[in-house]
Amino acid sequence: MQKLSLALLFCLGLAGFAQEVQFDYDRSANFGAYKTYQWIDYREVPVEDQILDRDIKRSVDAQLASKGLRRVESGGDLVVGYKAAVSQEKEFNSLGGWGGPGGFGWPFGSWGNTRVTTSTIEVGKLIIGMFDPATKQLVWRGSASKTLDIKKDPDKNYRNLEKAMAKLFKSYPPGAGKR
Template identity: 30%
Template sequence: MKYGTLLLLLLCIGCSSSKVVYDYDSTTDFSEYKTFNFFEDVGKGLTALDVKRVTHEVKLALEAKGMQLSETPAMYVNIFAEERESLNRNTIGVGIGSGGANVGFGISGGIPIESRKINQQLTIDFVESKNNQLIWQGIATADLREKITPEQKIVYYQKIIEKVLDKYPPKDIE
């Protein structure tokens, strides 16, 4: 039962559409950045609990790339979110029909299903600690259900952050 619920959760979250865009300073040598830390005011636009979730996931992702959390970092990480509420007005169609030799009959109707979704734009910035210049930015836009459990939020942020940081460090295209 527990695994079935988790599988259903992953399928629902996995099917949610998310879009990720990246930008970076092409003159930057990203191999120089081995240490990081977070800005003190990281998480603007997120709840205190979501800040904990997001910073934890970013920390794990950067450590998996060989970087270390440091009090004297080469770069700082800033994270902020913007949210817009949208009303999803889907319907389920019901129909009955019959037809044949010049006689036809049909009935159809729609049952409205309203649900609220939150369109969240999560931005992750990497800022050079020496000169406070932005060197890399990843922005993810995704829909988040209004009523979501803490466990579902963890999975949501894991997937989003994994997708955003997939392209860090950037590979030069020649």
């Protein structure tokens, strides 16, 4: 449970300029027809920190409102949920030998020792899913991920979350009105 709370904390630390964002969508969905949405809880583990849960929802709500969608408690044209996760990945850094491009003896390679360092880094990921309740199909999915950097300032965390969500929803809706 504490790991999930940490995952959400890390996700709030996503900096708007440094994270990787990706999205995909159902090309047959008519995004122009969606006017309302409702939240569902499709996370596998309940969130211990309700403040973080509200912050994530508030940030997504602001983005969707700016795109013309209105939040409702039930009967929405879309159903929205999120998941947060932290994974450990290996990072490799190398420092080459002496010389300029190609090193001494170019074009045959560099001369000197090459040093490779390995470290384990934690990567936080926040995934937003939007489902069409009529078809029960995923119509849009976006994710933001970043190497984690714990920030102690909650106001800064929230601003960073807002930046990440603005970047993620920048291209929403894709192909509005197209079928």
